Amino acid sequence: MLDICLLGCGGMMPLPYRWLTALMMRYNGSSLLIDCGEGTQIAVKEKGWSFKPIDTICFTHYHGDHISGLPGLLLTMGNADRTEPLTLIGPKGLERVVNALRVIAPELPFPIIYKEIQGNEQIFEEHGYRIRAFRVNHNVICYGYTVEIARTGRFDVERAKAAEIPMKFWNRLQKGETIEADGHTYHPEDVLGPQRKGLKVAYCTDTRPVAAIAQHAKDADLFICEGMYGEPEKSQKAVGYKHMTFVEAAQLAKQAQPKEMWLTHYSPSLVRPEDYMESVRKIFPRTYPGKDGKSTELDFEEE
Numbered sequence: 001m002l003d004i005c006l007l008g009c010g011g012m013m014p015l016p017y018r019w020l021t022a023l024m025m026r027y028n029g030s031s032l033l034i035d036c037g038e039g040t041q042i043a044v045k046e047k048g049w050s051f052k053p054i055d056t057i058c059f060t061h062y063h064g065d066h067i068s069g070l071p072g073l074l075l076t077m078g079n080a081d082r083t084e085p086l087t088l089i090g091p092k093g094l095e096r097v098v099n100a101l102r103v104i105a106p107e108l109p110f111p112i113i114y115k116e117i118q119g120n121e122q123i124f125e126e127h128g129y130r131i132r133a134f135r136v137n138h139n140v141i142c143y144g145y146t147v148e149i150a151r152t153g154r155f156d157v158e159r160a161k162a163a164e165i166p167m168k169f170w171n172r173l174q175k176g177e178t179i180e181a182d183g184h185t186y187h188p189e190d191v192l193g194p195q196r197k198g199l200k201v202a203y204c205t206d207t208r209p210v211a212a213i214a215q216h217a218k219d220a221d222l223f224i225c226e227g228m229y230g231e232p233e234k235s236q237k238a239v240g241y242k243h244m245t246f247v248e249a250a251q252l253a254k255q256a257q258p259k260e261m262w263l264t265h266y267s268p269s270l271v272r273p274e275d276y277m278e279s280v281r282k283i284f285p286r287t288y289p290g291k292d293g294k295s296t297e298l299d300f301e302e303e
Helices: 040-047 070-080 094-104 157-162 167-174 211-216 230-240 247-255 273-281
Strands: 002-008 022-027 030-034 052-057 087-091 112-116 123-127 129-135 143-150 180-183 184-186 196-204 222-226 261-264 285-291 294-298
Touching: 002 040, 002 261, 022 040, 030 129, 030 247, 040 123, 052 129, 052 222, 070 094, 087 094, 087 123, 094 112, 094 273, 143 211, 143 222, 157 167, 184 285, 196 211, 211 273, 222 247, 230 247, 247 261, 247 273, 247 285
Parallel strands: 030 052, 052 087, 087 112, 196 222, 222 261, 261 285
Antiparallel strands: 002 022, 002 294, 022 030, 123 129, 129 143, 143 196, 180 184
16 A cells, blocks of 8 residues: 655745645655655644655756755654664665754764666666656656555465475565575566556646656556646746646646546645636546645555
8 A cells, every 4th residue: 555645835935824845655664755845744734644764865957946845854764773874766866955054953973875867768666666767848857756655466376385385484575576486487477477567646736738757657557737827818928837727637648547546736826726617627537636634545456
């Protein structure tokens, strides 16, 4: 099961009723954060989740509303006596930007691993998450992400018995490990059926509509997409600042056909995003306005 919480759905500045951009996922004891705007720590506390399991933080880009919450979060993690490494993923300049922010958080009891995204697309494997970064179109270098949880094939007990594989190795084989023991080599494919459908979440913000977004959000279980402006009269403003409208997000979802889409990263002037849902749902009916703390649990399909 994959737990997902949209911690903050605001863009540009925090508001009394809306935190800045952050998304948190939990799977198999490890938490992943995408973006860390101001107020992210409070949003995590309001949700009742913990900072301790956060192993990976991905950044779409380095505007303040997406990264300004990082120094405080690092300090909180350090004050909790964390010693496990923390992996940060982001566009070119990641270590330079984070080190500048760390002027106010210079000493931490845990190492930071920096992984800069190379080129237009790159895949990272972290703690059971397959993270794919893909380039989008903002006024600085910016990436969207898909996060996938793979699911191995069903373990075939009869095949394992027929191959005389000791039962003590079954669990490790089921997890995809190749085992060499007592002069024998046991491969996962010896005992596993075809790979089953996993889980997929797509996330993008701060961009104009580009084909890569629909391509990577294709058939996602959840697509979380920027909708900076709901008002039709602000479409030209979206073009000028390289953001998206609700309608443009819905058109991408119509191409990608995810199970559902949440809108996020609202302009401070957009007080009631739900007022614009009727026209958006004519394009993609499974569209929902994001809000701080909006959560869901994604389960693997039953067979």
